[in-house]
Amino acid sequence: MKGSDSSPPLRALLLLVLLAAVALTLYLSPLSTTPPHPDTTTTSNLLKALQQRQTSYKVLSDKVVYDRYARVYSRQIRFPDGRQFDFDVWGRVWKNDSFAVVTVVPFDRPTKTFTLVREYNIAHARYVYSFPQGQYERSKHRSIRHGAAAELEEEAHLQCDEWVNLLHNDLGRGAPQDKYQRETVHYFLCTAAHHVQHAADRDEEENIEVVRGVTATQLRQLVAAGALQSNNIAAALMALHELSTLRLLPYTA
Template sequence: MYAGDREVMAVAFLANLCVSRGALTGGGRHACARVCDRAQLTLNPLRASWMCSAASAGSEQDGFTLKSEAVRYERYKTIYERVVTYPDGAEYSFDVEGSPRANFSSVLVFPFNSAAKTTVLIREYHPGLHALRYGFVAGFFDAKVHADEEAAARAELSEEAHLTGGTMQLLNSGAPVPRDKYSLDYFHMFLALDAHLDLRPRERDEEERIDIVRDVPVTEAIDMVFRGEFNLSSATLCLMAAERLRKDSLL
């Protein structure tokens, strides 16, 4: 978590959950909006927008006003209906998805061996594609388990790639990366430099069946991006990591 943000982030997150689940109306909703206003003043505006995305009913952005928001489906993911008033006065309804139990936050990790110039992939089942696909370490941030996003990244690195230690660098400095046009979720992209084998890795989730593919040249991983072998988030992570490595003369 970013230094100095913890208190504001915690309060904004609670406001986020209350409003998104319909627990607050009227004055309570306006009070939560004031919490988000405080976050806007205290934090980087993009980061504040990320934290308060589901708690901003009634707010205006570039002439677009979020008139209302309601939960329409809730399970592993939550589907919200957002009614938005456009600058010309027209109103439209949208379905947007998010992960409130994960604070709308996921982590992705690109492991890099600086001596061999290689990375580590995982191969696992993708339910949406109904297929086995390659990708990088990824998982949700869990405030009950992780102290911050880096802790979540290290936990996932141990769980999925059986790696630990090394130096962790945040690739998207300044603000997290939006998942999608119709999503409230954001990605925190990490580069893990010279992590080593974890002899006591964390346990995986029961449904996870993961093959670890080690010693993959970074050049091959980049080729896999352009062959369409990664999902969009893993492809983005790969290109961001490769650019950082080039800038730091590590690749």
């Protein structure tokens, strides 16, 4: 009799444990496969705030104070409260008349891996990883994306068959490189590419090693180790997010 009296509570307890396990599975499973949907209303308001505030600043003058491979300007700015300040602003002008930079993240669908390049960073005197990148030249390239395609072929010996603009609402402006630097960066993801046997020549000073087969986990680890240049860290994070949105990689929060 004692056994029959205790079995209903035991069955109820087992049922509660089972229901809790099912609920936990349903709660966690979307997080591992589906990226969250952004709040477009909030994002729109954040972007409007930038536009509203930038009109209260005014560039009063730009004077070139140095001009070789890089060009340095003395720029005078008037702040909203009327104060005026001079800043050194610079940009690379060697073979470039637009201050636009292109960065391409090459992704191989069959292996789910990335292609990087490894080269010596002149300013920091150490080796770093990066994605194929370079300057958009109006006199040489038909468009920003044509410039990206040229850099991808020259540096990684790849031609892209499927392009994704990682700056979805960019309107062709690019992302500012730095507070005092005039370059803007245009980020692209290549989701299908093929190898080029006889690629275009690299620039004379480019001493580049192509590194293929880098996994998403390895890419995240390189980012965390500071082994990529800062604008390439942004490219890596945007590409990983975009690939999860396209269901080409599992989503990782």
